[in-house]
Amino acid sequence: MIHHSWAEPFKIKMVELLKMTTPAQRKKALQNAGYNTFLLKSEDVYIDLLTDSGTSAMSDQQWAGMMLGDEAYAGSKNFYNLEAAVKKYYGYKYVIPTHQGRGAENILSQIMIKKGDVIPGNMYFTTTRLHQELAGGVFYDVIIDEAHDSSNLFPFKGNVDIGKLERLVKKFGAKKIPYICVATTVNMAGGQPISLGNLKDLRNYTNKHGIKIILDMTRVAENAFFIQQREEGYKRKSIASIVKEICSYTDGATFSAKKDALVNIGGFLALNDKNKYEEASNLVVVYEGLHTYGGLAGRDMEAMAIGIGESVNDNHIRARIGQVLYLGKKLNDLKIPIVNPIGGHGIFIDAKKFLPHLKQIQFPAQALAAEIYEDSGVRTMERGIVSAGRNSKTGDHYYPELELVRLTIPRRVYTQAHMDVIAESIESVYAKRDKIKGLEMIYEPAYLRFFQAKFKKL
Numbered sequence: 142m143i144h145h146s147w148a149e150p151f152k153i154k155m156v157e158l159l160k161m162t163t164p165a166q167r168k169k170a171l172q173n174a175g176y177n178t179f180l181l182k183s184e185d186v187y188i189d190l191l192t193d194s195g196t197s198a199m200s201d202q203q204w205a206g207m208m209l210g211d212e213a214y215a216g217s218k219n220f221y222n223l224e225a226a227v228k229k230y231y232g233y234k235y236v237i238p239t240h241q242g243r244g245a246e247n248i249l250s251q252i253m254i255k256k257g258d259v260i261p262g263n264m265y266f267t268t269t270r271l272h273q274e275l276a277g278g279v280f281y282d283v284i285i286d287e288a289h290d291s292s293n294l295f296p297f298k299g300n301v302d303i304g305k306l307e308r309l310v311k312k313f314g315a316k317k318i319p320y321i322c323v324a325t326t327v328n329m330a331g332g333q334p335i336s337l338g339n340l341k342d343l344r345n346y347t348n349k350h351g352i353k354i355i356l357d358m359t360r361v362a363e364n365a366f367f368i369q370q371r372e373e374g375y376k377r378k379s380i381a382s383i384v385k386e387i388c389s390y391t392d393g394a395t396f397s398a399k400k401d402a403l404v405n406i407g408g409f410l411a412l413n414d415k416n417k418y419e420e421a422s423n424l425v426v427v428y429e430g431l432h433t434y435g436g437l438a439g440r441d442m443e444a445m446a447i448g449i450g451e452s453v454n455d456n457h458i459r460a461r462i463g464q465v466l467y468l469g470k471k472l473n474d475l476k477i478p479i480v481n482p483i484g485g486h487g488i489f490i491d492a493k494k495f496l497p498h499l500k501q502i503q504f505p506a507q508a509l510a511a512e513i514y515e516d517s518g519v520r521t522m523e524r525g526i527v528s529a530g531r532n533s534k535t536g537d538h539y540y541p542e543l544e545l546v547r548l549t550i551p552r553r554v555y556t557q558a559h560m561d562v563i564a565e566s567i568e569s570v571y572a573k574r575d576k577i578k579g580l581e582m583i584y585e586p587a588y589l590r591f592f593q594a595k596f597k598k599l
Protein backbone atom coordinates (compact mmCIF):
# COMPACT_ATOMS: atom_id res chain seq x y z
CA MET A 142 0.00 0.00 0.00
CA ILE A 143 1.12 3.56 -0.75
CA HIS A 144 0.75 6.03 2.14
CA HIS A 145 2.73 9.08 1.00
CA SER A 146 1.46 11.72 -1.43
CA TRP A 147 2.29 11.49 -5.11
CA ALA A 148 5.88 12.74 -5.49
CA GLU A 149 7.45 11.94 -8.85
CA PRO A 150 8.98 8.43 -8.72
CA PHE A 151 12.13 9.65 -10.48
CA LYS A 152 14.85 12.26 -10.19
CA ILE A 153 16.04 14.55 -12.96
CA LYS A 154 19.33 13.76 -14.70
CA MET A 155 19.30 16.14 -17.65
CA VAL A 156 17.40 19.33 -18.37
CA GLU A 157 16.38 21.29 -21.45
CA LEU A 158 16.46 25.06 -21.00
CA LEU A 159 13.27 26.99 -21.75
CA LYS A 160 13.12 30.22 -23.67
CA MET A 161 11.18 33.18 -22.30
CA THR A 162 9.54 35.60 -24.75
CA THR A 163 8.13 39.13 -24.44
CA PRO A 164 4.46 40.00 -25.01
CA ALA A 165 5.42 41.78 -28.24
CA GLN A 166 7.26 38.70 -29.54
CA ARG A 167 4.30 36.49 -28.72
CA LYS A 168 1.84 38.80 -30.42
CA LYS A 169 3.92 38.70 -33.59
CA ALA A 170 4.44 34.93 -33.43
CA LEU A 171 0.69 34.44 -33.08
CA GLN A 172 -0.08 36.63 -36.08
CA ASN A 173 2.47 34.71 -38.15
CA ALA A 174 0.85 31.45 -37.05
CA GLY A 175 -2.63 32.58 -38.12
CA TYR A 176 -3.85 32.21 -34.53
CA ASN A 177 -3.32 28.45 -34.76
CA THR A 178 -1.11 27.13 -31.94
CA PHE A 179 -0.08 24.19 -34.20
CA LEU A 180 1.68 26.69 -36.45
CA LEU A 181 3.80 28.31 -33.72
CA LYS A 182 7.49 27.55 -33.59
CA SER A 183 8.29 25.44 -30.56
CA GLU A 184 11.17 27.86 -29.87
CA ASP A 185 8.61 30.58 -29.17
CA VAL A 186 6.79 28.47 -26.58
CA TYR A 187 7.48 28.63 -22.84
CA ILE A 188 5.41 25.74 -21.43
CA ASP A 189 4.18 23.39 -24.15
CA LEU A 190 0.79 21.83 -23.43
CA LEU A 191 -0.12 21.30 -27.07
CA THR A 192 -0.16 17.55 -26.65
CA ASP A 193 1.01 14.63 -24.54
CA SER A 194 1.88 12.83 -27.78
CA GLY A 195 5.56 12.09 -28.30
CA THR A 196 6.45 14.80 -25.79
CA SER A 197 7.14 12.70 -22.71
CA ALA A 198 10.59 12.25 -21.16
CA MET A 199 12.19 8.86 -21.64
CA SER A 200 13.92 7.14 -18.73
CA ASP A 201 17.63 6.32 -18.56
CA GLN A 202 16.63 2.70 -19.19
CA GLN A 203 14.85 3.68 -22.41
CA TRP A 204 17.83 5.76 -23.55
CA ALA A 205 20.12 2.85 -22.78
CA GLY A 206 17.77 0.67 -24.84
CA MET A 207 18.21 3.08 -27.77
CA MET A 208 21.88 2.07 -27.83
CA LEU A 209 20.85 -1.55 -28.25
CA GLY A 210 19.08 -0.92 -31.55
CA ASP A 211 19.45 -3.87 -33.89
CA GLU A 212 19.04 -2.08 -37.21
CA ALA A 213 18.62 -5.15 -39.36
CA TYR A 214 16.01 -4.75 -42.09
CA ALA A 215 14.20 -7.91 -41.05
CA GLY A 216 13.75 -9.79 -37.79
CA SER A 217 15.46 -7.23 -35.52
CA LYS A 218 15.80 -8.50 -31.97
CA ASN A 219 14.11 -5.30 -30.76
CA PHE A 220 10.96 -6.39 -32.60
CA TYR A 221 10.92 -9.62 -30.60
CA ASN A 222 11.40 -7.67 -27.37
CA LEU A 223 8.44 -5.50 -28.34
CA GLU A 224 6.37 -8.55 -29.21
CA ALA A 225 7.21 -10.08 -25.83
CA ALA A 226 6.21 -6.87 -24.00
CA VAL A 227 2.89 -6.73 -25.87
CA LYS A 228 2.15 -10.36 -24.96
CA LYS A 229 3.22 -9.91 -21.35
CA TYR A 230 1.43 -6.64 -20.54
CA TYR A 231 -1.49 -6.64 -22.99
CA GLY A 232 -1.97 -10.31 -23.88
CA TYR A 233 -2.48 -9.92 -27.63
CA LYS A 234 -1.24 -12.76 -29.84
CA TYR A 235 0.06 -10.80 -32.82
CA VAL A 236 1.62 -7.36 -33.11
CA ILE A 237 2.63 -5.26 -36.11
CA PRO A 238 4.65 -2.12 -35.38
CA THR A 239 3.61 1.10 -37.13
CA HIS A 240 5.20 4.54 -37.25
CA GLN A 241 2.48 5.83 -34.88
CA GLY A 242 -1.17 5.29 -34.00
CA ARG A 243 -2.70 6.49 -37.24
CA GLY A 244 -0.54 4.06 -39.22
CA ALA A 245 -2.26 1.24 -37.31
CA GLU A 246 -5.67 2.88 -37.83
CA ASN A 247 -5.09 2.95 -41.57
CA ILE A 248 -4.18 -0.76 -41.78
CA LEU A 249 -7.00 -1.78 -39.44
CA SER A 250 -9.61 0.24 -41.35
CA GLN A 251 -8.51 -1.23 -44.68
CA ILE A 252 -8.63 -4.86 -43.55
CA MET A 253 -11.88 -4.59 -41.55
CA ILE A 254 -14.15 -2.06 -43.27
CA LYS A 255 -16.14 -2.52 -46.50
CA LYS A 256 -17.87 0.35 -48.29
CA GLY A 257 -21.09 1.25 -46.50
CA ASP A 258 -20.11 -0.34 -43.18
CA VAL A 259 -21.04 1.29 -39.90
CA ILE A 260 -18.36 1.85 -37.24
CA PRO A 261 -19.62 2.77 -33.78
CA GLY A 262 -17.27 4.32 -31.25
CA ASN A 263 -17.24 5.94 -27.81
CA MET A 264 -16.91 9.40 -29.35
CA TYR A 265 -14.84 10.13 -32.43
CA PHE A 266 -11.12 10.73 -32.56
CA THR A 267 -9.92 12.87 -35.48
CA THR A 268 -7.50 10.47 -37.23
CA THR A 269 -9.47 7.34 -36.29
CA ARG A 270 -12.71 8.59 -37.86
CA LEU A 271 -10.93 9.87 -40.96
CA HIS A 272 -9.34 6.47 -41.65
CA GLN A 273 -12.74 4.80 -41.16
CA GLU A 274 -14.26 7.22 -43.67
CA LEU A 275 -11.41 6.84 -46.17
CA ALA A 276 -12.00 3.06 -46.04
CA GLY A 277 -15.67 3.61 -46.94
CA GLY A 278 -17.18 3.37 -43.46
CA VAL A 279 -19.46 5.73 -41.57
CA PHE A 280 -18.75 6.57 -37.93
CA TYR A 281 -21.54 6.63 -35.32
CA ASP A 282 -21.07 8.00 -31.82
CA VAL A 283 -22.41 5.61 -29.16
CA ILE A 284 -20.89 7.19 -26.07
CA ILE A 285 -23.26 7.85 -23.14
CA ASP A 286 -24.98 11.26 -23.14
CA GLU A 287 -23.16 12.31 -19.94
CA ALA A 288 -19.91 12.56 -21.96
CA HIS A 289 -21.22 15.56 -23.88
CA ASP A 290 -21.87 17.57 -20.71
CA SER A 291 -18.71 19.18 -19.31
CA SER A 292 -20.10 19.49 -15.77
CA ASN A 293 -21.72 16.07 -15.37
CA LEU A 294 -19.76 14.26 -12.65
CA PHE A 295 -20.46 10.68 -13.76
CA PRO A 296 -17.22 8.78 -12.99
CA PHE A 297 -17.08 6.83 -16.28
CA LYS A 298 -18.02 9.30 -18.98
CA GLY A 299 -16.19 7.11 -21.53
CA ASN A 300 -18.82 4.35 -21.27
CA VAL A 301 -20.62 3.00 -24.31
CA ASP A 302 -24.41 3.39 -24.37
CA ILE A 303 -25.36 -0.16 -25.36
CA GLY A 304 -28.89 1.04 -26.18
CA LYS A 305 -27.44 3.36 -28.84
CA LEU A 306 -25.42 0.45 -30.24
CA GLU A 307 -28.53 -1.73 -30.28
CA ARG A 308 -30.39 0.90 -32.30
CA LEU A 309 -27.60 0.78 -34.90
CA VAL A 310 -27.78 -3.03 -35.00
CA LYS A 311 -31.57 -2.84 -35.53
CA LYS A 312 -31.29 -0.15 -38.19
CA PHE A 313 -28.35 -1.47 -40.25
CA GLY A 314 -28.00 -5.11 -39.17
CA ALA A 315 -25.00 -6.55 -37.32
CA LYS A 316 -23.42 -7.69 -40.61
CA LYS A 317 -22.80 -4.04 -41.49
CA ILE A 318 -20.90 -3.49 -38.22
CA PRO A 319 -17.50 -5.23 -38.41
CA TYR A 320 -16.33 -3.81 -35.10
CA ILE A 321 -16.88 -1.17 -32.47
CA CYS A 322 -13.93 1.06 -31.63
CA VAL A 323 -13.53 1.52 -27.87
CA ALA A 324 -11.10 4.18 -26.68
CA THR A 325 -9.36 4.14 -23.29
CA THR A 326 -9.49 6.96 -22.21
CA VAL A 327 -11.75 9.10 -24.42
CA ASN A 328 -9.57 11.96 -25.59
CA MET A 329 -12.24 14.24 -27.08
CA ALA A 330 -14.48 13.90 -24.01
CA GLY A 331 -11.67 15.23 -21.83
CA GLY A 332 -9.65 12.09 -21.09
CA GLN A 333 -12.64 10.28 -19.55
CA PRO A 334 -12.43 6.57 -18.66
CA ILE A 335 -14.63 3.60 -19.51
CA SER A 336 -15.45 1.15 -16.70
CA LEU A 337 -14.64 -2.55 -16.81
CA GLY A 338 -18.28 -3.28 -15.99
CA ASN A 339 -19.35 -1.46 -19.16
CA LEU A 340 -16.68 -3.19 -21.23
CA LYS A 341 -17.82 -6.62 -19.98
CA ASP A 342 -21.45 -5.82 -20.84
CA LEU A 343 -20.32 -4.66 -24.26
CA ARG A 344 -18.38 -7.92 -24.75
CA ASN A 345 -21.48 -9.96 -23.93
CA TYR A 346 -23.61 -7.90 -26.29
CA THR A 347 -21.15 -7.95 -29.21
CA ASN A 348 -20.53 -11.70 -28.81
CA LYS A 349 -24.24 -12.29 -29.41
CA HIS A 350 -24.10 -10.30 -32.65
CA GLY A 351 -20.70 -11.31 -33.99
CA ILE A 352 -19.31 -7.77 -33.69
CA LYS A 353 -15.63 -7.41 -32.82
CA ILE A 354 -14.23 -4.96 -30.27
CA ILE A 355 -11.14 -3.03 -31.27
CA LEU A 356 -9.50 -1.10 -28.46
CA ASP A 357 -7.89 2.27 -29.04
CA MET A 358 -5.48 1.60 -26.20
CA THR A 359 -3.54 4.82 -26.55
CA ARG A 360 -4.08 5.81 -22.89
CA VAL A 361 -5.08 2.43 -21.43
CA ALA A 362 -2.87 2.68 -18.32
CA GLU A 363 -4.43 6.04 -17.45
CA ASN A 364 -7.88 4.49 -17.87
CA ALA A 365 -6.81 1.65 -15.57
CA PHE A 366 -5.92 4.19 -12.85
CA PHE A 367 -9.48 5.53 -12.80
CA ILE A 368 -10.86 1.98 -12.63
CA GLN A 369 -8.55 1.31 -9.67
CA GLN A 370 -9.76 4.49 -7.94
CA ARG A 371 -13.44 4.39 -8.78
CA GLU A 372 -14.72 0.93 -9.68
CA GLU A 373 -16.02 -1.51 -7.10
CA GLY A 374 -13.59 -4.40 -6.56
CA TYR A 375 -10.44 -2.89 -8.11
CA LYS A 376 -8.88 -0.89 -5.21
CA ARG A 377 -6.30 -3.58 -4.53
CA LYS A 378 -5.62 -4.60 -8.12
CA SER A 379 -2.43 -3.39 -9.79
CA ILE A 380 -2.52 -1.11 -12.84
CA ALA A 381 -0.77 -3.89 -14.79
CA SER A 382 -3.48 -6.42 -13.98
CA ILE A 383 -6.30 -3.99 -14.79
CA VAL A 384 -4.67 -3.10 -18.13
CA LYS A 385 -4.42 -6.77 -19.02
CA GLU A 386 -8.02 -7.38 -18.03
CA ILE A 387 -9.20 -4.49 -20.26
CA CYS A 388 -7.36 -5.98 -23.24
CA SER A 389 -8.78 -9.45 -22.53
CA TYR A 390 -12.31 -8.30 -23.46
CA THR A 391 -11.22 -7.08 -26.90
CA ASP A 392 -10.22 -8.67 -30.21
CA GLY A 393 -7.40 -6.35 -31.09
CA ALA A 394 -6.06 -2.85 -30.63
CA THR A 395 -4.49 0.17 -32.22
CA PHE A 396 -1.89 1.93 -30.14
CA SER A 397 -0.14 5.26 -30.30
CA ALA A 398 2.92 4.52 -28.16
CA LYS A 399 3.63 8.27 -28.11
CA LYS A 400 1.33 8.65 -25.10
CA ASP A 401 1.17 5.94 -22.40
CA ALA A 402 4.32 4.14 -23.56
CA LEU A 403 6.59 7.16 -23.03
CA VAL A 404 8.31 7.26 -26.42
CA ASN A 405 8.74 10.04 -28.92
CA ILE A 406 7.58 7.96 -31.90
CA GLY A 407 5.93 4.59 -32.50
CA GLY A 408 2.74 2.58 -32.38
CA PHE A 409 1.31 -0.79 -33.29
CA LEU A 410 -1.65 -2.82 -34.44
CA ALA A 411 -2.37 -5.86 -32.25
CA LEU A 412 -4.71 -8.68 -33.26
CA ASN A 413 -5.76 -12.09 -31.99
CA ASP A 414 -7.12 -13.43 -35.29
CA LYS A 415 -4.44 -15.17 -37.37
CA ASN A 416 -6.06 -14.53 -40.75
CA LYS A 417 -6.58 -10.84 -40.06
CA TYR A 418 -3.00 -10.66 -38.80
CA GLU A 419 -1.73 -12.15 -42.04
CA GLU A 420 -3.77 -9.68 -44.08
CA ALA A 421 -2.46 -6.79 -41.98
CA SER A 422 1.16 -7.91 -42.15
CA ASN A 423 0.86 -8.03 -45.91
CA LEU A 424 -0.68 -4.56 -46.13
CA VAL A 425 1.76 -2.93 -43.70
CA VAL A 426 4.54 -3.53 -46.22
CA VAL A 427 2.77 -1.12 -48.60
CA TYR A 428 2.37 1.75 -46.15
CA GLU A 429 4.85 1.45 -43.30
CA GLY A 430 7.54 -1.16 -43.88
CA LEU A 431 8.17 -4.83 -43.21
CA HIS A 432 5.96 -6.37 -40.48
CA THR A 433 8.95 -6.63 -38.14
CA TYR A 434 9.66 -2.88 -38.14
CA GLY A 435 6.63 -1.03 -39.54
CA GLY A 436 8.30 2.33 -40.12
CA LEU A 437 10.38 2.30 -36.94
CA ALA A 438 14.08 1.93 -36.28
CA GLY A 439 15.09 -1.03 -34.10
CA ARG A 440 16.03 1.41 -31.34
CA ASP A 441 12.53 2.92 -31.39
CA MET A 442 10.99 -0.51 -30.85
CA GLU A 443 13.37 -1.16 -27.94
CA ALA A 444 12.42 2.13 -26.25
CA MET A 445 8.75 1.27 -26.75
CA ALA A 446 9.14 -2.20 -25.26
CA ILE A 447 10.78 -0.73 -22.15
CA GLY A 448 8.27 2.16 -21.98
CA ILE A 449 5.31 -0.22 -22.01
CA GLY A 450 6.67 -1.86 -18.85
CA GLU A 451 7.25 1.52 -17.15
CA SER A 452 3.79 2.78 -18.12
CA VAL A 453 1.92 0.22 -16.03
CA ASN A 454 3.90 0.88 -12.86
CA ASP A 455 1.51 1.98 -10.09
CA ASN A 456 3.77 4.75 -8.74
CA HIS A 457 4.35 6.15 -12.21
CA ILE A 458 0.68 6.41 -13.10
CA ARG A 459 -0.29 7.77 -9.69
CA ALA A 460 2.21 10.63 -10.01
CA ARG A 461 1.37 11.25 -13.66
CA ILE A 462 -2.34 11.65 -13.04
CA GLY A 463 -1.65 13.25 -9.64
CA GLN A 464 0.00 16.14 -11.45
CA VAL A 465 -2.97 16.54 -13.82
CA LEU A 466 -5.37 16.51 -10.85
CA TYR A 467 -3.21 19.09 -9.04
CA LEU A 468 -3.58 21.56 -11.92
CA GLY A 469 -7.28 20.74 -12.31
CA LYS A 470 -7.98 21.39 -8.62
CA LYS A 471 -6.26 24.78 -8.86
CA LEU A 472 -8.46 25.76 -11.79
CA ASN A 473 -11.59 24.46 -10.06
CA ASP A 474 -10.68 26.50 -6.97
CA LEU A 475 -10.39 29.56 -9.24
CA LYS A 476 -13.89 28.77 -10.62
CA ILE A 477 -12.56 28.40 -14.17
CA PRO A 478 -15.07 26.33 -16.19
CA ILE A 479 -13.33 23.02 -16.97
CA VAL A 480 -14.46 19.49 -17.78
CA ASN A 481 -15.15 17.57 -14.59
CA PRO A 482 -14.35 14.99 -13.41
CA ILE A 483 -10.77 15.85 -14.38
CA GLY A 484 -9.44 13.44 -17.00
CA GLY A 485 -6.21 11.52 -17.35
CA HIS A 486 -3.97 13.44 -19.73
CA GLY A 487 -4.93 17.05 -19.32
CA ILE A 488 -7.31 19.77 -18.28
CA PHE A 489 -10.01 20.77 -20.74
CA ILE A 490 -11.38 24.31 -20.44
CA ASP A 491 -15.02 24.74 -21.48
CA ALA A 492 -14.68 27.61 -23.96
CA LYS A 493 -18.45 28.02 -24.40
CA LYS A 494 -18.71 28.86 -20.69
CA PHE A 495 -15.43 30.82 -20.59
CA LEU A 496 -16.46 33.02 -23.56
CA PRO A 497 -20.28 33.00 -23.54
CA HIS A 498 -20.37 36.13 -25.72
CA LEU A 499 -18.93 34.21 -28.73
CA LYS A 500 -20.93 32.02 -31.12
CA GLN A 501 -19.45 28.59 -31.88
CA ILE A 502 -18.77 29.65 -35.48
CA GLN A 503 -16.51 32.38 -34.09
CA PHE A 504 -14.24 29.57 -32.87
CA PRO A 505 -14.20 30.32 -29.12
CA ALA A 506 -11.77 27.53 -28.19
CA GLN A 507 -9.36 28.49 -30.97
CA ALA A 508 -9.54 32.14 -29.85
CA LEU A 509 -8.99 31.19 -26.21
CA ALA A 510 -5.96 29.01 -27.00
CA ALA A 511 -4.46 31.96 -28.89
CA GLU A 512 -5.17 34.31 -25.99
CA ILE A 513 -3.52 32.00 -23.43
CA TYR A 514 -0.39 31.82 -25.59
CA GLU A 515 -0.29 35.58 -25.94
CA ASP A 516 -0.67 36.01 -22.18
CA SER A 517 2.13 33.72 -21.01
CA GLY A 518 3.71 31.65 -23.79
CA VAL A 519 1.78 28.57 -22.62
CA ARG A 520 0.74 26.61 -25.70
CA THR A 521 -2.58 24.75 -25.60
CA MET A 522 -4.82 23.22 -28.28
CA GLU A 523 -8.34 23.66 -29.64
CA ARG A 524 -10.66 20.64 -29.30
CA GLY A 525 -13.97 21.97 -30.60
CA ILE A 526 -15.53 22.96 -33.89
CA VAL A 527 -12.22 23.29 -35.75
CA SER A 528 -11.10 19.79 -34.68
CA ALA A 529 -14.55 18.34 -35.47
CA GLY A 530 -14.22 19.35 -39.14
CA ARG A 531 -16.97 18.99 -41.73
CA ASN A 532 -19.41 16.23 -42.62
CA SER A 533 -17.77 14.63 -45.68
CA LYS A 534 -21.18 14.15 -47.40
CA THR A 535 -22.93 17.49 -46.78
CA GLY A 536 -19.86 19.69 -46.37
CA ASP A 537 -21.37 21.34 -43.27
CA HIS A 538 -19.37 22.03 -40.12
CA TYR A 539 -19.93 19.54 -37.33
CA TYR A 540 -21.05 21.51 -34.26
CA PRO A 541 -19.78 19.42 -31.32
CA GLU A 542 -21.42 19.90 -27.95
CA LEU A 543 -17.98 20.23 -26.37
CA GLU A 544 -15.97 23.32 -27.36
CA LEU A 545 -12.77 22.83 -25.41
CA VAL A 546 -9.22 24.10 -24.96
CA ARG A 547 -6.93 21.26 -23.96
CA LEU A 548 -4.04 21.79 -21.55
CA THR A 549 -2.28 18.51 -22.21
CA ILE A 550 0.38 17.48 -19.72
CA PRO A 551 3.42 15.63 -21.12
CA ARG A 552 4.60 12.78 -18.88
CA ARG A 553 7.64 13.32 -16.61
CA VAL A 554 8.45 16.72 -18.19
CA TYR A 555 7.13 19.63 -16.12
CA THR A 556 7.13 20.30 -12.38
CA GLN A 557 4.50 21.42 -9.91
CA ALA A 558 5.87 24.98 -10.15
CA HIS A 559 5.08 24.93 -13.88
CA MET A 560 1.53 23.90 -13.00
CA ASP A 561 1.28 26.96 -10.73
CA VAL A 562 2.44 29.30 -13.50
CA ILE A 563 -0.08 27.76 -15.92
CA ALA A 564 -2.93 28.30 -13.44
CA GLU A 565 -1.86 31.93 -12.92
CA SER A 566 -1.98 32.54 -16.66
CA ILE A 567 -5.45 31.02 -17.02
CA GLU A 568 -6.59 33.17 -14.10
CA SER A 569 -5.33 36.36 -15.74
CA VAL A 570 -6.94 35.48 -19.09
CA TYR A 571 -10.20 34.74 -17.24
CA ALA A 572 -10.08 38.21 -15.68
CA LYS A 573 -10.05 39.82 -19.13
CA ARG A 574 -12.38 37.31 -20.83
CA ASP A 575 -15.01 39.92 -21.80
CA LYS A 576 -12.51 41.57 -24.13
CA ILE A 577 -11.55 38.41 -26.04
CA LYS A 578 -12.66 38.54 -29.67
CA GLY A 579 -13.71 35.67 -31.93
CA LEU A 580 -11.90 34.50 -35.07
CA GLU A 581 -12.65 34.02 -38.74
CA MET A 582 -11.14 31.08 -40.66
CA ILE A 583 -9.17 32.37 -43.65
CA TYR A 584 -7.51 29.12 -44.77
CA GLU A 585 -8.99 25.65 -44.46
CA PRO A 586 -7.17 22.45 -45.50
CA ALA A 587 -9.21 19.48 -46.77
CA TYR A 588 -8.24 16.93 -44.12
CA LEU A 589 -7.81 17.31 -40.33
CA ARG A 590 -8.09 21.05 -40.72
CA PHE A 591 -7.19 21.91 -37.12
CA PHE A 592 -3.53 21.14 -37.80
CA GLN A 593 -3.03 23.77 -40.49
CA ALA A 594 -6.04 26.13 -40.64
CA LYS A 595 -5.38 29.89 -40.39
CA PHE A 596 -7.51 32.57 -38.78
CA LYS A 597 -7.78 36.30 -38.32
CA LYS A 598 -9.27 38.27 -35.43
CA LEU A 599 -12.80 39.55 -35.88
Ligand code: F0G
Pocket residue numbers: 191192193194241242243244266268269324328357359396397398399407408
Ligand atom coordinates in the same frame (compact mmCIF):
# COMPACT_ATOMS: atom_id res chain seq x y z
N1 F0G B 1 -6.16 7.67 -30.79
C1 F0G B 1 -6.17 8.59 -29.82
C2 F0G B 1 -7.14 8.47 -28.69
C3 F0G B 1 -5.25 9.66 -29.86
O1 F0G B 1 -5.27 10.56 -28.89
C4 F0G B 1 -4.35 9.75 -30.95
C5 F0G B 1 -3.42 10.87 -31.06
C6 F0G B 1 -4.39 8.76 -31.94
C7 F0G B 1 -5.31 7.73 -31.82
C8 F0G B 1 -3.47 8.79 -33.14
O2 F0G B 1 -2.19 8.48 -32.76
O3 F0G B 1 -0.90 10.58 -33.21
O4 F0G B 1 0.24 8.40 -32.90
O5 F0G B 1 -1.04 8.85 -34.96
N2 F0G B 1 -3.54 11.91 -30.38
C9 F0G B 1 -2.65 13.05 -30.36
C10 F0G B 1 -3.21 14.11 -29.46
C11 F0G B 1 -2.25 13.55 -31.70
O6 F0G B 1 -2.59 15.19 -29.41
O7 F0G B 1 -4.20 13.88 -28.79
P1 F0G B 1 -0.91 9.11 -33.51
